Amino acid sequence: MAKATPKTTRKKSKATEISVLKYIKWFWITFASGIFLVMLIFLFASWGYFGEMPGFDDLENPQNDLATQIISSDGKQIGTFFKENRTPVSYEDLSINIVNALVATEDVRYYDHSGIDARGTIRAFAFLGKKGGASTITQQLAKLLFTGTRSKGWQRYTQKIKEWVIATRLERQYTKDEIMAMYLNKYDFLNQAIGVSSASRIYFNKTPKELKKEEAAVLVGMLKNSSLFNPLRRPELVKNRRDVVLSQMAKYDYITVKEKDSLQQLPLSLDYAPEGHSDGIATYFREYVRSWMGNWVKKNPKGEDDEGNTDFYNIYRDGLRINVTIDSRMQKYAEEAVQEHMSNLQKEFDKQELKNKTSPFRDLTKQEVNGIIKRAIRSSARRKKMLSQNKSEEEILKSFDVKTEMKIFSWKGYIDTIMTPRDSILYYKGFLRSGMMSMEPQTGQVKAWVGGVDIKHFQYDHVYQGARQVGSTFKPFVYATAIDQLKLSPCDTLPMSQITIPAGSHGVMEDWTPKNSDAKYTGYLSLKEALAKSVNTISARLMDRIGPEPIVRLAKKSGVESEIIEVASIALGSVDLKLSEMVGAYGTFANEGIYNKPVMITSIEDKNGTTLYQFEPETRDVISKEAAYVTLNLLEGVTQSGSGARLRSGPSNRYDYKNVVTGYPYQFTNPIAGKTGTTQNQSDGWFMGIVPNLCTGVWVGADDRATHFNSTRYGQGATMALPIWALYMRKCYADKTLKVSKDGFKKPEKLTIEVDCKEFRKNIKIEDPIEDEFGL
Structure with missing residues (x-):
């Protein structure tokens, strides 16, 4: 028989069992409490006890600031507007x-x-x-x-x-x-x-x-x-x-x-x-788009917010897509052309300025120079900032004579230096500036836009903001009006002799006798020769015959919005116009007499792809197809035998331009209609160049007209502006994906005006034949 378990042992065993059960019980209570506590903590978190939590709408539509994209016509993003990019x-x-x-x-x-x-x-x-x-x-x-x-x-x-x-x-x-x-x-x-x-x-x-x-x-x-x-x-x-x-x-x-x-x-x-606002390509164009969008959002609100207030689009946060006409490839070529030529042109300018005691100005008194500096100070960002800080005019003026650290522009790269703000004004006044715009005449779509040489230091846009004297580039409007009204042929001849417009006629205040740049006034020239040589007396004769009113009317119908005073001197280009206006107007000649308003923005979409804006072309008939074609024929003479002839070969034997322009000879062989322009004292140089599907304008000058070359050797449009057009077009032609035309201009089916001068002369008796230097 087994021995009985002692009573005390049984009691101990039972107590141990109770203790274990007790521990197990408390373990599960603790465990369950922990689980409950964790669940409670997360429940509290979901209720927002630990801070605000996103609701269903927040999760469905998380709020992100989205950059507005600027998309080129070839599908490339060329810029953004953003608070967060x-x-x-x-x-x-x-x-x-x-x-x-x-x-x-x-x-x-x-x-x-x-x-x-x-x-x-x-x-x-x-x-x-x-x-x-x-x-x-x-x-x-x-x-x-x-x-x-x-x-x-x-x-x-x-x-x-x-x-x-x-x-x-x-x-x-x-x-x-x-x-x-x-x-x-x-x-x-x-x-x-x-x-x-x-x-x-x-x-x-x-x-x-x-x-x-x-x-x-x-x-x-x-x-x-x-x-x-x-x-x-x-x-x-x-x-x-x-x-x-x-x-x-x-x-x-x-x-x-x-x-x-x-x-x-x-x-x-x-x-x-x-991708900063001043980085990348098309910086000046992007600033134009920013300004345009600022006006557009005011006129096109989203609707109303929850409080009934008008809700406007925000170009820095709403992730819009702005589709523009700029071609990223052509824009790149345009900027490269400007940089290549302007850096070389500036070298020559600086070299000549070493002998100029009033550099960077010419033909000014000390008082006049001080006036320029004072105007620059009044309009400076430094003065505006100090005025916002409640600084007195005396404190502001003193600050312009205190040396300070600054980063300045140079064609070799930005330079960290120390100079007074007054000296920096003089430094920047010595730089030549440039503007360039290229447009497809048949659509009005702008393909390239270079408003200046560096937007960080030269913010003025010489495509859209700046109006400068256009010089001889305005003469085609005189010739086109005469052709349209009088049915003149490029082969018709006029005398080179001087003409005097009497006071009281054509808005002239006193007798006006224009002079030719070469001081030659004998013989006759055909219209084609006269425009090629930019003969002032013949332009004046045409203006005297038709009057300034129809010329101004033609320019206005061709998109010129700047004021043009109806006076005889407009025949020589005394008017100030914007480069964008000139390109749009010249495009009329290339588009068979029909004006297409330049378009930069084709459509705007929201972040979901919904179209908010779609441009509508703005066109109008200006002159007949025949007159437009004949004007182009005249302009071809400029690049065949006139001031634009260097496009066909190297520079003239008279001058060596190689220290200014790289890339000679250009050796273009395709039809090109063009016109150079040079203003008084060589302050402004222009070149307008047209091929059948591309019209491009270039302007070169300085901020102040008193800053200029000393002679026409370097100060003429053919030297200052034409090389930029040539470099740009060579790059465009080298890129076969662009399909820039090398064909001739489209000839009207029924052309009643003879443009072949050999045929013209078979049917006309010339009483006073002249030596035909141009083989016309």
């Missing part, structure tokens, strides 16, 4: 390389979880976020969208809880692909590169779809801390971080080890293209 892209627009790099580096289990990395969250709690949160991509998006900057201490706990709650909501609201795209669109990659689209363009001059593996690795590496891993400031550190990302990609079999080793040997190759 963000251009959203969809998942389909991402390279698989950046997707793989992101998952391998930031969240390898991204496609397997529901937005939460429990281990990372526990670590964040344990170390107060000091060792990072190992947050999922979804949590990082939640932080970027809704929880803001990183908190410290205990607030870091509540922030992680909020991120957790938001992340689970985002996972329910969006697909994994959408979340990834949203995250990459939101992140700030620095240097005005907000979002992967801007970052791809700015750092590599590519779209996100075009990123190579090593390039994608650079951007993903920046996600850890873009301030630390800044490619412009710490390239070596960024390269090391890139190599870490490539190692992660190899670790998780997105690339092979051999490929990783090969890619890690590559240098950090950036193609940095900043």
Whole structure:
């Protein structure tokens, strides 16, 4: 028989059993309480006890400032307006390389979880976020969208809880692909590169779809801390971080080890293209678009907001798409042509100024120079800023004589220097400026627009803002009016002798006797010869015969909006006009007498692709097809035998222009209609050039008309402006994708005016034959 268990032992065993049950009970109570507490904490977080939480609408439509894009006619983004330079892209627009790099580096289990990395969250709690949160991509998006900057201490706990709650909501609201795209669109990659689209363009001059593996690795590496891993400031550190990302990609079999080793040997190759408001191409044109949009948004409100107030579009936040007529290739060629010629022309100008005691001005008294400086001070940004700070005029004037650090423009690059603001005014007055505009006559679409040489230091736009004396480039309007009214032929001859317009006739206040530049007044010239040689007396004779009124009427119908006083001197180009007006008006000749108003913006779309604006062409008949064609024939004479003849070969034997213009000889062989213009004292140089599908105008001069070359050797339009046109057109013709025409101008089917001078002379008796130097 077994021995009975002692009573005391049984009591101990029972007590132990009760104690264990008691501990188990309290364990489950504690565990359940912990679970309940955690649930309660997250419930409190979702109720907003730890700070405001996004609602359904916020999750459905996260608020991001989106940059407005300016898209060229060939589909390139040439600029943006932004508070944050963000251009959203969809998942389909991402390279698989950046997707793989992101998952391998930031969240390898991204496609397997529901937005939460429990281990990372526990670590964040344990170390107060000091060792990072190992947050999922979804949590990082939640932080970027809704929880803001990183908190410290205990607030870091509540922030992680909020991120957790938001992340689970985002996972329910969006697909994994959408979340990834949203995250990459939101992140700030620095240097005005907000979002992967801007970052791809700015750092590599590519779209996100075009990123190579090593390039994608650079951007993903920046996600850890873009301030630390800044490619412009710490390239070596960024390269090391890139190599870490490539190692992660190899670790998780997105690339092979051999490929990783090969890619890690590559240098950090950036193609940095900043997108500030003063960076990139077409900067002057973009400022025009900004001004145009400012007027457009006032006239085209969105509607009303919740409070019944008028709600307007914001070009810096609403992500509009502005489709423009500029061709990015032609714009690039235009800017290159301006820079190439102007840098050389400035060298020659500076060389000549060394002997000018009143440099950069000529023919001015000391009092007149002081007047120019005073006007510049009154209109300066420095004075306006100091006035806003309640500074007195005396304090402001004194400040212009205090040396200060500044960055100044030069054709060799920006220079850091110390000078007084007064001296800087004189320094910039010595620079020659330029404007250029190129337009398709048949549509009015502007393809290139160069308003100046550097918008950071010369903000005045010489395409649209500046009106300057046009000189002989106005003469074609005189000839065209005469042809249209009198049916004159290019072969008709007129005497070169001087003519006097008496006082009281054609708006003349006193007797006016124009002179020819070469002081020759004997013999006869055909109209074609006269325009080619820009003979003033023959232009005056035509004006005297038809009067200034119809000439002004023709110019106005051709799009000139600037004031033109109806006086005889307009025959020689005494009027001030804008370059944009001149190009539009000359386009009338190339478009068979029909004026097309220059158009720069074709349409505007909102961020969803809805069209908000569509341009409507503005056209009108100006002159007959016949008169337009005959005028073009006259203008062809300028490039065949007149001041534009250097387009056909090298420079004249009389002068050596090679120290001014690179690229001679130009050797164009195709039909070109053109006209040079040179104003008094060589203050303004013009060239207007036309081929059948492109009309381009160029102006060169200085800010003040007292700044100019000393002689017509360098100060004429053929030297100052024509080379820019030639360089630009050579580049355009070299790019076969542009299809710029080399054909002849379209001839009207029923041409009653004879343009073939050999045929013309068979049918006319010349009483006073003259030597035909031009073979007409």
